Amino acid sequence: MNNHSSAKEAVAVSLQGVSKVYYPSKEVQIKAADQASLEVPAGQSVALMGPSGSGKSTLLHLIGLIDQADAGRITVGETCLQDLRGNAVADYRASIGIVFQQFYLINTLTLLENVAAPLVGRRPKREHRQLALSALEQVGLAERADSYPTQLSGGQQQRVAIARALVNEPKLLLADEPTGNLDSETSQQIMDLLLDLHQKLGLTMIIATHDDQVASRLDRIVRVKDGRIQ
Numbered sequence: 001m002n003n004h005s006s007a008k009e010a011v012a013v014s015l016q017g018v019s020k021v022y023y024p025s026k027e028v029q030i031k032a033a034d035q036a037s038l039e040v041p042a043g044q045s046v047a048l049m050g051p052s053g054s055g056k057s058t059l060l061h062l063i064g065l066i067d068q069a070d071a072g073r074i075t076v077g078e079t080c081l082q083d084l085r086g087n088a089v090a091d092y093r094a095s096i097g098i099v100f101q102q103f104y105l106i107n108t109l110t111l112l113e114n115v116a117a118p119l120v121g122r123r124p125k126r127e128h129r130q131l132a133l134s135a136l137e138q139v140g141l142a143e144r145a146d147s148y149p150t151q152l153s154g155g156q157q158q159r160v161a162i163a164r165a166l167v168n169e170p171k172l173l174l175a176d177e178p179t180g181n182l183d184s185e186t187s188q189q190i191m192d193l194l195l196d197l198h199q200k201l202g203l204t205m206i207i208a209t210h211d212d213q214v215a216s217r218l219d220r221i222v223r224v225k226d227g228r229i230q
Ligand SMILES: Nc1ncnc2c1ncn2[C@@H]1O[C@H](COP(=O)(O)OP(=O)(O)OP(=O)(O)O)[C@@H](O)[C@H]1O
Pocket: 022, 023, 024, 030, 031, 032, 050, 051, 052, 053, 054, 055, 056, 057, 058, 059, 208
């Protein structure tokens, strides 16, 4: 992508008193997010750290609008997520990039087709190939565009997932344990890539991680415990 977003276009993220309760059974309720508040300035890279079950993924799901908060207010740039309805929800989701621990590539599609998937319905079809190739180039895999995910290593698959997250030129990148399925050397390479992209594209970046080494490379560490931000 030659027309990179610049740092001044990155978005701030604000959480004010955000709560989310899950009911895994009739008798059990879990406060996965409990009055969580956080201010992330535009362009900052943040590690969400905390024990398993502390609510890191929940916070990313709420910011990514994969799930909706029960209470509180989440603002991303000028957008207040609770106010979004219908097409505006899809537009918001397309405006951010999300990377998961498990890559979630579609094995029957080529790398190019996987990366182009978020462009469907958003950009003219004739642009898909070039945009997807540019995104693959950013993660060093353009020459593998016609390969299939099963032909790649785990680290390469995560690179493809990162290219897919970048293809719509997001101003916010969320990553949930992006190195959780990778050995330590590959983890380091993926973090090198994410940090490089953060710097080049000026993205705001929020990464949930258990890994101290990963967290220490980001601008800021935010601790999460029992659904609360400490
Ligand atoms: N869809 C759901 N239904 C019921 N309970 C849920 C759901 N999603 C999360 N939870 C519960 O909410 C709590 C917070 O989970 P979450 O996945 O956000 O934690 P986490 O810090 O990301 O954990 P990990 O580090 O293990 O990924 C946990 O107790 C979890 O079991």
